Amino acid sequence: MNTDIQLDAHGQLRHLLTTEGLPKSLLERILDTAESLVPEVGAPPKKVPLLRGKTVFNLFFENSTRTRTTFELAAKRLSADVINMDVATSSRAKGEDDLDTLFTLQAMGADIFVVRHPENGAAAHFAAHAAPHVAIINAGDGxxxxPTQGLLDVFTIRRHRPDFENLKIAIVGDVAHSRVAHSTIHALRTLGTTDIRVIGPERFLPPAPGALGVTATTDIRAGLADADIVMGLRIQRERIEGDALAGVADYHHDFGLTPANLAHASKTALIMHPGPINRGVEITAEVAYSDQSLILEQVRNGIGIRMAVMAMIAGQTRGGSPDAP
Structure with missing residues (x-):
């Protein structure tokens, strides 16, 4: 898939479709911009006029809670007008093509589309047909x-363990079908992490782990050994044909983030999960809400990352500066 369309002629962010291939300098600029937009815990949210007069359409062809809500909050904190499209009740239900939906909303004055879609490559397809002044942000395609989840993951890690080159990171669960895992892995590798392990039953492991830059194992003890960061993933049942899981109890015992399994990781290991979590399947409530868990912090940080991406993109697509009101 050609992702060069993400950048403009000057190498600046034009669309955000994937973390794969993003230059390290640009990735770090996104993280640094987010730092200036994330309020301290307990402080009031920051509202800035960077997107005043612009319109953001949340165009979700799949269900979402965290991503759609945090994009909406992010856009509003940037002073944008926000429209949440209910695709189920739109003209798409009458047979309207996805691109016709794009063209129609462009004509209404859209500046940014945040797109979630069940098909791989859908966001790039929208970007290839968007008007010159319109930006596409991928909120998950198949x-x-x-990409914004991958960025918020590395942003969260950087706030606690900034030495990416020396980290041991374990990702447990359905990696093969997880767009989050792919985006986070690409971002981690760009930032210099070389010890990335993926753990799960054979059918949940990527078919070519070496090409992805990770090591794969079905042995959770070996995979978690001395890990600094442990990320759990839910099983992507909607992307798996047939029975996704033979036995929940066995899976939870063998691959769940439980105190017993996490005993193999570093004693100071930090726990992450992109959500939604399935208690008693890939994680226990005890672990999810422990002192070592960063799961709720990931949600908070997602607002800042999405603010940063939209501010930087708006600065490029309209010729302004994301650093100036």
Whole structure:
């Protein structure tokens, strides 16, 4: 898939479709911009006029809670007008093509589309046909990519363990079908992490782990050994044909983030999960809400990352500066 369309002629962010291939300098600029937009815990949210007069359409062809809500909050904190499209009740239900939906909303004055779609490559397809002044942000396309989630994951890690080159990171669960895992892995590798392990039953492991830059194992003890960061993933049942899981109890015992399994990781390991979590399947409530868990912090940080991406993109597509009101 050609992702050069993400950048303009000057190498600046034009669309955000994937973390794969993003230059390290640009990725770090996104993270640094987010730092200036994330309020301290307990402080009031920051509202800035960077997107005043612009319109953001949340165009979700799949269900979402965290991503759609945090994009909406992010856009409003940037002073944008926000429209949440209910695709189920739109003209798409009458047979309207996805691109016709795009063209129609463009004519209404859209500046940014945040798109979630069940098909791999859908966001790039929208970007290839968008008007010159319109930007596309991928909020998840099939099992391909979820770039803002990957960015918020590495942003969260950087706030606690900034030495990416020396980290041991374990990702447990349905990696093969997870767009989050793919985006986070690409971002981690760009930032210098070389020890990335993926753990799960054979059918949940990527078919070519070496090409992805990870090591794969079905042995959770070996995979978690001395890990600094442990990320759990839910099983992507909607992307798996047939029975996704033979036995929940066995899976939870063998691959769940439980105190017993996490005993193999570093004693100071931090726990992450993109959500939604399934208690008693890939994680226990005890672990999810422990002192070592960063799961709720990931949600908070998602607002700042999405603000940063939209501010930077708006600065490029309209010729303004994302650093100036």
């Amino acid at each position: 099992s391909h990519a979820h």
